[in-house]
Structures are given as structure tokens and as C-alpha cells.
Amino acid sequence: MKRNVLIIGAGGVAQVVAHKCAQNNDRLGDLHIASRTRAKCQAIIDSVHEKGAMKAPGLFAAHRVDAMDTPAVAGLIRETGAQIVINVGSAFVNMSVLEACIEMGAAYMDTAIHEDPGKICETPPWYGNYEWRRRDRCKAAGVTAILGVGFDPGVVNAYARLAEEECLDTIDSIDIVDINAGSHGRWFATNFDPEINFREFTGTVYSWQNGGWQSNTMFEVGKEWDLPVVGTQKAYLTGHDEVHSLSARYPDADVRFWMGFGDHYINVFTVLKNLGLLSEKPVKTAEGQEVVPLKVVKAVLPDPASLAPDYVGKTCIGDLIRGSRGGQPAEVFIYNVADHKEAYQEVGSQGISYTAGVPPVAAALLIADGTWDVGTMVNVEDLPPRPFLELLGTMGLPSRIRDAQGDRPI
Amino acid sequence: MKRNVLIIGAGGVAQVVAHKCAQNNDRLGDLHIASRTRAKCQAIIDSVHEKGAMKAPGLFAAHRVDAMDTPAVAGLIRETGAQIVINVGSAFVNMSVLEACIEMGAAYMDTAIHEDPGKICETPPWYGNYEWRRRDRCKAAGVTAILGVGFDPGVVNAYARLAEEECLDTIDSIDIVDINAGSHGRWFATNFDPEINFREFTGTVYSWQNGGWQSNTMFEVGKEWDLPVVGTQKAYLTGHDEVHSLSARYPDADVRFWMGFGDHYINVFTVLKNLGLLSEKPVKTAEGQEVVPLKVVKAVLPDPASLAPDYVGKTCIGDLIRGSRGGQPAEVFIYNVADHKEAYQEVGSQGISYTAGVPPVAAALLIADGTWDVGTMVNVEDLPPRPFLELLGTMGLPSRIRDAQGDRPI
Numbered sequence: 001m002k003r004n005v006l007i008i009g010a011g012g013v014a015q016v017v018a019h020k021c022a023q024n025n026d027r028l029g030d031l032h033i034a035s036r037t038r039a040k041c042q043a044i045i046d047s048v049h050e051k052g053a054m055k056a057p058g059l060f061a062a063h064r065v066d067a068m069d070t071p072a073v074a075g076l077i078r079e080t081g082a083q084i085v086i087n088v089g090s091a092f093v094n095m096s097v098l099e100a101c102i103e104m105g106a107a108y109m110d111t112a113i114h115e116d117p118g119k120i121c122e123t124p125p126w127y128g129n130y131e132w133r134r135r136d137r138c139k140a141a142g143v144t145a146i147l148g149v150g151f152d153p154g155v156v157n158a159y160a161r162l163a164e165e166e167c168l169d170t171i172d173s174i175d176i177v178d179i180n181a182g183s184h185g186r187w188f189a190t191n192f193d194p195e196i197n198f199r200e201f202t203g204t205v206y207s208w209q210n211g212g213w214q215s216n217t218m219f220e221v222g223k224e225w226d227l228p229v230v231g232t233q234k235a236y237l238t239g240h241d242e243v244h245s246l247s248a249r250y251p252d253a254d255v256r257f258w259m260g261f262g263d264h265y266i267n268v269f270t271v272l273k274n275l276g277l278l279s280e281k282p283v284k285t286a287e288g289q290e291v292v293p294l295k296v297v298k299a300v301l302p303d304p305a306s307l308a309p310d311y312v313g314k315t316c317i318g319d320l321i322r323g324s325r326g327g328q329p330a331e332v333f334i335y336n337v338a339d340h341k342e343a344y345q346e347v348g349s350q351g352i353s354y355t356a357g358v359p360p361v362a363a364a365l366l367i368a369d370g371t372w373d374v375g376t377m378v379n380v381e382d383l384p385p386r387p388f389l390e391l392l393g394t395m396g397l398p399s400r401i402r403d404a405q406g407d408r409p410i
Numbered sequence: 411m412k413r414n415v416l417i418i419g420a421g422g423v424a425q426v427v428a429h430k431c432a433q434n435n436d437r438l439g440d441l442h443i444a445s446r447t448r449a450k451c452q453a454i455i456d457s458v459h460e461k462g463a464m465k466a467p468g469l470f471a472a473h474r475v476d477a478m479d480t481p482a483v484a485g486l487i488r489e490t491g492a493q494i495v496i497n498v499g500s501a502f503v504n505m506s507v508l509e510a511c512i513e514m515g516a517a518y519m520d521t522a523i524h525e526d527p528g529k530i531c532e533t534p535p536w537y538g539n540y541e542w543r544r545r546d547r548c549k550a551a552g553v554t555a556i557l558g559v560g561f562d563p564g565v566v567n568a569y570a571r572l573a574e575e576e577c578l579d580t581i582d583s584i585d586i587v588d589i590n591a592g593s594h595g596r597w598f599a600t601n602f603d604p605e606i607n608f609r610e611f612t613g614t615v616y617s618w619q620n621g622g623w624q625s626n627t628m629f630e631v632g633k634e635w636d637l638p639v640v641g642t643q644k645a646y647l648t649g650h651d652e653v654h655s656l657s658a659r660y661p662d663a664d665v666r667f668w669m670g671f672g673d674h675y676i677n678v679f680t681v682l683k684n685l686g687l688l689s690e691k692p693v694k695t696a697e698g699q700e701v702v703p704l705k706v707v708k709a710v711l712p713d714p715a716s717l718a719p720d721y722v723g724k725t726c727i728g729d730l731i732r733g734s735r736g737g738q739p740a741e742v743f744i745y746n747v748a749d750h751k752e753a754y755q756e757v758g759s760q761g762i763s764y765t766a767g768v769p770p771v772a773a774a775l776l777i778a779d780g781t782w783d784v785g786t787m788v789n790v791e792d793l794p795p796r797p798f799l800e801l802l803g804t805m806g807l808p809s810r811i812r813d814a815q816g817d818r819p820i
Binding site: 188268271285291293296298300 | 678681682684685686689708
């Protein structure tokens with residue numbers, strides 16, 4: 001059944017979502033995109049038409065909305081007849097958009113945990129602070145809400161479920177490894193909004209080990225990983241959304257997230273953090289002006305969207321899952337490799353936005369055809385993984401598996 | 411003859427000047443100190459009385475003045491009967507204070523070149539842009555103006571003149587080396603106002619070599635130096651005031667300035683500079699606020715004045731002068747070693763402020779007794795060096811000489 005889609009947000013990931021919805025609009029319905037700045041939405045729609053991305057003739061309309069304003073979002077859902085809302089706006093708007101979806105009976109998706117602007121790194125499990133508190137209301141309203149359905153979280157959660165269903169009898173550990181081996185050619189830049197990017201690394205690093213939460217600091221625990229295509233890469237234990245849901249499904253396994261960083265990134269981050277320049281608390285200049293240092297750092301850094309045209313190289317993101325099969329120790333690495341330049345040529349965004357933006361569109365197609373329209377709130381590991389991963393394989397994000405038998409498509 | 415002294419400024423160097431004037435007030439007259447904030451001046455006077463630093467009973471009074479306002483400074487000179495003005499205020503006020511001295515016939519001193527807030531690193535020789543253009547007027551008015559009479563510039567200029575008079579027949583090169591081997595115990599801090607500190611290193615590095623100006627960038631040319639007390643230290647070719655006057659007196663010699671920096675300082679500086687955070691040009695945040703990044707960096711860094719109580723270790727500043735004597739190649743190293751903790755215990759400032767603040771008081775004493783009261787504008791190398799250096803030896807800054815005959819007091 002065709003369903004109208006409303007995209008919330010107008011950044012790099014929204015650009016990918018828009019292009020991928022357009023490429024599949026024969027299986028969706030009318031397309032809408034809304035953000036605080038309507039012109040940004042229109043620019044995305046223009047780029048869709050420039051690429052000739054609309055598969056079938058159809059509507060793609062731009063709107064202005066304050067996504068923190070639940071009645072306004074609900075009104076837009078009513079006006080557009082949207083049955084699926086793909087929220088790729090700021091992490092601060094998740095709950096206000098979800099509330100609008102519950103009210104209107106529309107399916108909801110996001111790609112990252114909800115955040116309160118005034119708090120950094122809340123108590124684990126993170127989903128317990130905002131999202132899961134609304135699970136009963138989603139169920140009562142029959143609303144499908146798929147949390148964290150980007151790449152990581154999202155596809156990596158499906159990889160864990162695939163390993164459980166098809167590869168291993170028991171699971172002892174899930175190590176998610178995210179390596180960006182690409183280069184943007186700038187002296188320094190963050191791949192997405194510096195404010196969100198740095199917030200991710202200034203708090204406690206939570207991992208789930210030995211049946212409980214472990215606390216570390218960022219860059220405290222590093223490890224080299226030998227990966228397909230991108231080779232040996234150093235990655236660091238990092239706090240990340242999926243650890244907080246996977247540890248609920250696999251409480252007996254260690255669940256860790258590792259993000260790759262070069263020494264240069266770590267050095268710049270360390271200098272800025274130690275000087276206090278990543279603080280979200282205002283300081284006062286000698287002249288008496290109140291300024292939030294992090295906002296000044298953001299102002300001097302390159303706009304992440306400006307990096308895409310020159311980005312080259314590949315990303316490799318996957319799950320190394322260890323356990324047993326037939327009574328013997330066994331391990332699998334399930335992964336995707338994406339290419340920055342190919343992503344830019346196809347949809348006008350770099351590879352990191354691409355890997356985050358394609359999965360929610362695949363999920364929208366699975367909701368539209370009923371496969372994933374479960375009428376309640378779920379994380380991705382709660383859903384059958386194969387239809388999702390196979391569909392992604394046809395949409396530009398193929399998955400492969402490497403184990404004792406070799407390296408092959410899933 | 412006793413002469414009243416007016417100190418302009420209320421920072422770490424002014425604190426040293428105030429204490430040293432007080433310790434020698436039997437040879438000076440009334441003491442006055444003025445800055446934009448009278449309370450800062452009063453706090454310095456309070457610290458003088460707490461240490462019982464006034465040698466003889468006498469006046470020490472605090473005033474408020476805008477040192478950019480020449481008539482206001484002239485009025486204060488008239489009101490206080492000051493015959494000697496020691497300007498240790500911001501580098502931006504030198505010319506407005508000098509103009510007031512010329513108008514009132516008071517002797518003038520400063521410790522650093524005049525700067526225009528809107529310009530970084532002007533055309534060499536720097537003294538030619540502002541100071542030397544007023545030389546004829548000083549001479550006509552019979553006003554003694556001693557430029558750059560801190561440690562460097564200042565004492566190091568006298569070291570060059572001493573080598574000319576007493577050590578060498580010809581001079582081939584003058585390498586001034588400034589090493590701070592002390593530690594303030596903070597992760598990062600600048601030893602004086604970050605705005606001025608960083609400005610010093612963001613422009614072209616000028617040195618005088620092979621009879622002309624050479625241009626380099628900061629940290630481009632580094633060299634290890636084997637020095638007394640502080641040992642082997644790495645220092646970098648740096649732009650500095652004294653190169654611009656010494657090269658006029660010694661045009662056939664190479665004149666270079668080297669400042670010591672640890673790898674940590676260089677790394678922090680490089681990150682901040684490359685990100686654009688040392689810029690004095692405003693940027694606009696995503697929220698539309700206009701902010702000068704350098705002022706935010708200044709706001710997050712420790713107040714330099716707060717470093718003094720914990721500062722330990724020593725400074726070594728000197729001139730390595732090469733040339734010939736009796737037809738043979740010869741070299742001398744003339745230098746001072748100062749101790750941060752001793753400086754703090756004596757005058758409540760760290761060693762870097764101490765080395766900059768004692769010399770202008772010695773110069774004031776030499777003006778008061780007539781030795782240096784030359785009635786025109788000079789740089790320190792234009793004056794007889796031995797009375798100055800011997801007086802400094804009795805005031806806490808002894809000088810030593812190291813050559814083929816060994817290491818001994820001058």
C-alpha cells in the first residue's frame with residue numbers, strides 16, 4: 001500500500017533520505033519535507049529534480065515547521081496526509097515529533113537517540129530516559145515507531161540479529177566498529193554538526209560488559225582492527241546509542257562500540273576540550289560579552305555539508321560477533337563498505353550521510369508493504385533482519401559477511 | 411635629584427614596577443599609579459604596603475586614567491608633578507602616553523613596541539612606524555624617552571652594547587635567546603595577556619641577516635641551545651622588538667631573536683591558529699551572534715596573573731654574540747637567570763613579569779641621578795650599559811658572562 005512520507009530535517013542525512021524516497025516513490029506516496037527553514041527543504045527538492053531522481057511522477061513539497069512544536073507537527077501530518085514520518089532533524093526534536101505521530105497515528109522513525117540540549121550523556125540505558133517511556137502509548141495507539149534506524153544505530157543492530165538467527169548458537173560479545181577511512185582534504189572538520197559531534201565525546205563512555213555498565217572516558221581504550229577494504233585501523237571505545245538497546249536483548253553478551261579516529265582528530269579534540277572550548281556553558285569575554293565556546297568553535301569549522309564534493313575514500317562499519325556454533329567457538333564479521341565519492345555522485349551527500357540516510361527509507365518501504373509495520377515501538381534488532389538487509393543491498397548499501405568460511409555477500 | 415614617578419598600567423609588570431619603585435623611593439619622589447580601573451592600582455599599592463616595601467616614608471597614590479586619552483594623561487602628569495612616566499600599560503597606549511610626556515616635558519619609558527589594535531606585525535623596522543617619527547620632537551623638547559627598557563627588549567640591548575664596548579672588536583652576529591624553563595602547573599596558559607601573546611606569533615617572523623630583513627613563519631626555524639642553569643633548550647626564530655633597533659646600530663651583524671617553546675605550547679598554538687580561533691576578525695555563530703574568536707580563547711584560558719603563586723623554575727635570557735677579538739674569532743654569552751618563586755615571594759609576580767618590570771625602575775633611577783637623562787629619544791643600546799647592568803645586579807637581576815675564560819659576573 002502506498003503511504004505518504006513526511007521527512008523532518010534539511011541537513012546532509014535529510015538530503016539522502018529525500019533522494020532515496022524519490023528513487024522509490026512508486027512504492028511510497030506523496031513526499032513532503034519540512035524544517036525550520038523552508039528554503040533548505042526546497043533546495044533539497046531541487047537537487048532531487050536535477051538528478052531526475054523521482055522514479056514515478058508525484059508530489060514532493062517543502063514546508064516550514066518548528067519540530068519542537070508538537071501541535072504544529074501534528075497539523076502538518078494532517079495537512080499532508082503523511083502516514084510515515086522520517087525524523088532526521090536535530091536530536092533535540094525526537095520526542096516532540098514522536099508525540100505528534102502518536103497523536104496522528106503515523107509511523108515514526110529516527111536515526112539517533114533523543115537529547116535534551118541542557119544535558120550531556122544521561123544515565124544508561126539511554127533509551128530508557130525518553131523513548132521507551134512512550135512504548136506503551138505507541139502500542140495502545142497501534143503506532144509503529146522504529147528507533148535508531150540509520151546505519152549505527154540501525155543496520156548494525158540488524159547485523160546482531162542476523163548473527164543470532166543464522167550464524168551463532170550463543171553470543172558472547174558484539175563489537176560494533178565504525179571506521180571512516182575517507183578524507184575531506186581540510187585541515188580539520190567534523191563530518192556532521194560540530195555541536196552534536198563533540199557532545200558525543202565529552203561525556204562518559206558507557207559499554208556493557210560482564211553483565212553491567214562500564215564507564216570509561218573518551219580515547220581511554222583504543223584497539224587496532226583488521227578490517228576488509230580499509231585495512232588495519234585504530235578505533236576507540238565510544239558511547240553510542242545501539243549499546244543501550246542491544247544490551248537489553250543480549251544481556252549476557254559484552255556489547256561495545258568502537259569508533260575510528262586518527263591521531264590528528266584526537267589531538268584537536270583534546271586541545272579544544274582541555275582548554276574549555278567545547279563547553280556548552282557560556283563564558284564572559286573581557287569586554288563583557290556572554291558567549292558559548294562550543295558555538296564559536298562550530299562557527300570557525302567548515303560547514304559539514306561543504307565537505308561532500310571533495311570527500312574521497314571509503315567507510316567500513318560492521319559487527320564483530322563472537323560466540324559458539326555447534327559447541328565450538330565461532331566469530332563472524334558482518335559489514336558494509338561505502339564510498340564517499342559514489343554517494344556524492346548519486347545523491348549529493350558524502351558517505352557518512354549516505355549510510356545514515358538510506359536505511360530509514362528501506363524501513364519506510366518495509367512499513368509500507370507491511371513487513372515491518374508492527375504497530376508498536378521497537379529497536380531494529382526486534383525486527384526480522386533479512387528483508388531489511390536484502391532491500392538495502394538493492395538500494396546502495398550491500399552487506400557482506402566474513403567468517404571462517406571466507407568473505408561473501410550475506 | 412628626586413623625581414616623582416607615574417606608573418601607567420596595573421598588570422603583572424606594573425605590580426613589579428610598583429614594588430621596585432617603593433623599594434627605592436628614597437632615590438625617587440612621590441609615586442603614582444594609574445590605569446582604567448583604579449581599584450587594580452589600589453590593590454597593587456596595598457600589596458606594596460603589605461610587604462612593607464616602601465623604603466622611606468612617602469606618597470603612593472592610585473588614579474584612574476584612560477591612557478589612550480593624551481590630554482587626560484597630560485593632566486595627570488601635571489596633577490601629580492610626575493617627572494618620570496613608566497608606561498607598562500597595553501601596547502596600544504604607547505604613543506598617546508608619549509605625546510603627553512612630550513607635552514609636559516616628563517621622561518618616558520616603555521617595555522614594548524607600540525601597536526595598532528587593527529594591525530598585526532607591521533613593516534620593519536617596527537620602531538620606524540611610530541616611535542622614531544617622534545625622535546626629533548623629543549630632542550627639541552629635551553624629553554628623555556627610553557624605548558623598550560624591559561628585559562627583552564631592554565637588558566638584552568645593553569648586553570649587545572656591553573659586548574661591543576668590552577668584549578669584542580667586531581660583531582658578526584647577535585642571537586638573543588629567551589627561555590622560560592619554569593612551570594605553572596596548568597594544562598595550558600599564556601604568561602601574559604593571551605591577546606597580545608598570540609598576536610606576537612601569528613605574523614611574519616622578521617630577522618636581520620646578511621644585511622637585510624629575512625621573513626619566516628613562526629616555528630619554521632628551530633634550534634637547540636646549550637644554556638647555563640636551564641640546560642639544553644629548543645628555541646624558535648621569533649619576531650621581536652629589539653631586532654628592529656639593534657639592526658640599525660649593528661647593520662653588518664646578523665640579529666636574531668629566539669624564543670623557547672615546548673612541543674605542547676606549539677601544538678596548542680597550532681591547533682588554535684589553524685582552526686581560526688586566534689583570529690581578531692569577528693565570526694557569526696549559527697544563532698547570529700558576532701564574536702571575535704581570540705577574545706573567547708582569552709576568556710577560557712587562565713588569567714596570567716593567577717599563575718604566579720604556583721610558578722616554579724627558572725628563566726634564562728641572554729645574548730650570544732659572535733665576532734672577533736685581536737684578530738681571532740670569539741664569542742660571549744651574556745645572560746641573567748631569574749627564579750619564578752623568588753620573584754613571587756619578593757613582589758607577588760612571577761619571573762617573567764619580574765624580568766620585565768625591574769629594568770624600567772633601574773632606568774628611572776639612572777634618569778633621576780642624571781646618568782641616563784639624555785634629553786632625547788633612545789633605545790637602550792644607545793646608552794652606557796655598565797651603570798644600568800650593575801644597578802640591576804643590586805636590584806635582583808644579576809648579569810653573568812660566559813666565554814672562553816669561563817662563567818663569571820659581568
